[in-house]
Amino acid sequence: MDRLARIWDSDVAWSFRHSPIAIVAAVVALGTIFAAVFAPWLAPYNPFDPASLNLMNGFTPPGTPNAVTGQAFVLGTDHQGRDILSTILYGARISLFVGFAAVIFAMVLGIALGLLAGWRGGWVDSLLMRIADVQLSFPSILIALLIFGVARGFIPAGMREQVAIWVLIVSIGLSDWVQYARVVRGATMVEKGREYVQAARVIGVHPVRIVLRHILPNVIGPVLVIATIGLALAIIAEATLSFLGVGVPPTQPSLGTLIRIGQQFLFSGEWWILVFPSVALLALALSVNLLGDWLRDALNPRLR
Amino acid sequence: MTEPPVLSVRDLIVEFPTRRGTLRALDRISFNIRKGEVLGMVGESGAGKSLTGAAIIGLLEPPGRIAGGEVHLRGDRIDSLSPEAMRKVRGRRIGMVFQDPLTSLNPLYTVAQQLVETIRTHDDVTEAAARARAIALLDRVGIPAAARRIDDYPHHFSGGMRQRVVIALALCAEPELVIADEPTTALDVSVQAQIIDLIKEICAERGASVLLITHDMGVIAETADRVAVLYAGRLAELGPVRDVITAAEHPYTQGLMGSIPTLTLESTRLVQIPGAMPRLNEIPTGCAFNPRCQQVFARCRTERPSPIERPGGRQVACWLLSETTAEEAHGGTALEGRGPLPAL
């Protein structure tokens, strides 16, 4: 209880309570994540169950009843008669899964390489940072596209469907580790020179232990801020790749896939197939991004 | 004494609004600086000495603000001026020397450009005349080959030389007051001695008064005429340097003087004041020093002492002195209960 009270009273919590944007963003983001995680229980239909599909329901406008059961399609249906609300919930699930997994992958890789470069310095540092520079000079979506393309070439055709999502995660993660590595490297170099690290070196603590127990906890703060904004970027990257048709397989549509499908029907009048998934993607990416912005400001004493 | 003091600070209050309430960083500080006088201001970190300087020149960092009191520069009130008017006062009437010379010098301009510009905003003289004056001034502050070095950029100078340039810059508009905030703290001992001597001499030469803010009592002893001791944002003691150092009256000042190791006295143990200065949100009621004071009594815990005027032009904010004075005078000239006395 005491601990909860202290958290409630902390500067970050206070800043949160006094930022309407952060509160709205948190509600939207957590709401979307909740709905996505519990999609199988919340969604009115299972869009991946062929048995529940009926082509007679194709292109149903929002609010129209199901031709078979009479239950209303709140957000309408697509060309195959899939409930848009349900596909969005299931799609957000995949988008979020890919986003989180890609960020965690990028973060672990970036932190590890950043700690290594910052601690060792010298040629290890130069090598890693030059690789980072080269990678930064290309748009990350191109890098992801490249890695994705190359990886697909190595995977036998039969397995592509199954591993596509993991390949996607690795592609997005590899395209995004640089910023984590740079921040961690810089912070590590600062912390390395601090006297508490020297105190540990004086008694001969093993370097690996110094890096993990002393330095890592002190450089992780800024990483979490980048990770929050990175999550929004990863979700958008996934949507972009899926929109281009190279992402997740069509049997597991993410929000990006849904938008790609929807845009075919925009000019024939079935606007809802495109608009609702797009709004969902926008709301998710924007709210996560705004949360990241708020967190950055809240943790930066200069802006307070 | 018909002439008003060069600087008069009256009941100055500086506050920092925070989400946990307003912190009072300076609480009713009053002092005067006479013409040509060097007033030292000492205190531990967080006592409010630098804040006093910043409040006088209108450079408080937000959200800090002056919440009460008045500041007069030779009779003109300057604490309520517009930022534009204050900037003029800073350029012409108050010169500033900070700890880090690089905060006062623009790295993108040569020393000549900076000096000439300041001289010309102050005096309507030609560029050539201003330059000649700048060279003379640099020469005076001890820059060798001033005529040649004047066209160098600040980073071409060593730390000590840079601080000399800053002193020249602070003095080139012939200000009435120079505020020097830890001017020698970043310098080595041997250079520090030179800078102290320079500030002292050159201000005396030009009749400028000095507010010298430092944590180093030794610097005060060598430079100042009078010294103000701050504790937790309040004035503890103010008086002539010799008196305060040799016969401090406030228990805090006594402890502070005893805790300073010196080159001449060989003591095995230093006097130590138990505890540490309270943070601004933890200042006790009554006298701010009472939890650490060896001579504390009931009144100190409830009522805050105001500076009491003592012989020799001293002021001491301590109830001990109030009672003794009252007893000695048989209640006739009891000082307690009267409002804050005017500063000297």
Added chain:
Amino acid sequence: MEEPLLKVEGLCRRFDISRPWLNRVLEGGERQFLTAVADVDIAINRGETFALVGESGSGKSTIARMIVGLLAPTSGQIIFDGTRLDGTDGSKMRALRKRFQMIFQDPFASLNPRWRVGDIIAEPIHRFGLLKGVAVSHRVGELLDTVGLSAGDADKFPHEFSGGQRQRIAIARALSSKPQFIVCDEPTSALDVSVQAQILNLMRDLQDEMGLTYLFISHDLSVVRHMATRIGVLYLGRLVETAESKTLFRSPDHPYTRMLLDAVPDLELSGRRRQQVDGEIPNPIDPPPGCAFHPRCPRVMDRCRIEVPKPVPTASGAAACFAVESVPSPALGGLAKVRS
């Protein structure tokens, strides 16, 4: 005479401050070296406080860092209780490391902000496997008590303490492996005077109780006067004078020591007219030839501009100065004379 606890012989350290290789190749320019420490000999006896004083660039912190093993010497040797520290490895080094410790300048940087005070103090105990289980927290409580804090403070984080209290915690950490020798690198220069007095008193008490030997690094001569039994004065990486504390302050031999003493602002309000202090410390990348102090020295001779003076014995130590060599007992009055 007893063997000194720590002996430093011919210690040198050069830093490579050249620009990166690629820039040198493209833009030209030689490799550049900065000699931070040159030919320093020190012997510190058991139970004494040996102080190293000097201004910026004198190499005092570099020497401290070499002694505790944070920095490798370019040449020279460090001998701790008869064992050379270079070339000693493994368990033998571990046993040696347990016996010396370091206290740092900035108590706001020397404690890991994410660790609890108890864990910080216990780190050396765990590292050397001195105690296990409940005994560790018991010992931490004891140490906190020794430095004037309470055992309950072990659960707090460093930011909950003031600067002086943090330095106490740092001292408790240094004591936790029961060392004999502690290198103190400007331990009070980040503290306010009243707190400095507390820490200096504490350090003296601990020395008396535990028979510690200190190497005390400082730029503040008044503090050194208060703490040291013997003093070494450094100028641009070289030891210019060593002497017993009392002798040094009464009659300094080296002109630089004398200048330093003259420069210290003092509470003594005698209005003493000090000898004018001239010049600034030269750039250590390009020090003057011969004796590095010669451009500022009032007793400079032709020889000083060419040759580097070797230390010559004085009343209670040694001084590296040709003027002292030629006139062993200087006619110039010391500090005491000027004052009286």
